[in-house]
Amino acid sequence: MRVKSEWSLRPGRAEDVEPVAELRALVMRADLERLGRYDEEKVRQRLRDGFSPAYTSIVETDGGALAGCVTLRPDTGGDGLHLEHFYLSPDLQGRGLGTAVLDRLLARADAAGAPVRLNVLQGSPARRLYERAGFTVEAEDPVDVFMVRKPAPPR
Numbered sequence: 001m002r003v004k005s006e007w008s009l010r011p012g013r014a015e016d017v018e019p020v021a022e023l024r025a026l027v028m029r030a031d032l033e034r035l036g037r038y039d040e041e042k043v044r045q046r047l048r049d050g051f052s053p054a055y056t057s058i059v060e061t062d063g064g065a066l067a068g069c070v071t072l073r074p075d076t077g078g079d080g081l082h083l084e085h086f087y088l089s090p091d092l093q094g095r096g097l098g099t100a101v102l103d104r105l106l107a108r109a110d111a112a113g114a115p116v117r118l119n120v121l122q123g124s125p126a127r128r129l130y131e132r133a134g135f136t137v138e139a140e141d142p143v144d145v146f147m148v149r150k151p152a153p154p155r
Contacts, residue, residue, distance in 0.1 A: 007067060007097060009104065012056030020056075020069045020085070021047040027087040031121045035143060047085065059088065059101055067092055072105050072116075080115035080148075086126070098126075102133050110152045119144040 012020075021044040032038035055073035060066060068088035075082045083105065088098050109116045118135065120127045122145060135147040 007059060007061045007100070009057040009059060009070075009101070012051075012053035012058055012069070012071075014053050016053065016056065016058055016069070017048055017051045019066055020051065020058075020087070021045075023066070023069065023087050023089065024085065027090065028121075031124050034123060035121060037143065050085070056085065057105075059097070061092070061097075067097065068101070070101060070105065072108070075115075075117055080117060081109050081112075083116050083118040086118075098129050099132070102129065106133060106149065106152075109149075113151050115151060116149045117147065119146045121145075 024047045025040070025043045028043060029038055032043060052071060052073060056069055056071045058066065059068035059070065066089070068086070070086040071084045072081050073084070074080075086098075086102070088101075106116065116135075117138070118130065120130060122140070122143060127145060127147075130147055130149075133149060134152075135149040137145055138148050139146040
């Protein structure tokens, strides 16, 4: 089933940190438990420690309801962008919203000629979304898969 509601991206704000931390804990719980890495407090604190409203977009549906978030920031290597903290409410997953949000962000990266990097947990179903969008594996470790997508050539 595809998302039928309208959605939008709005700039992140400092006050978004706690709702986003809760969303992260909910979305990542199953994967982190499967990997033996779930910690009730650390899952939230990691988001709090790395939250950057300047680079975060909040996904909203139906009159401003929180649907998710995503961060797209300059890569620390300086040669592109890093996608992180991409979480969608579980009831909206698998309905096309993640693809639509990712497509919009990747269009921005393509316009800037910037590669995009990310990491996804081993065994996470989100990896399929990233592979469909053109990401390929750069490296792996027992916990993470590190992926990159080169910018699409100009049309």
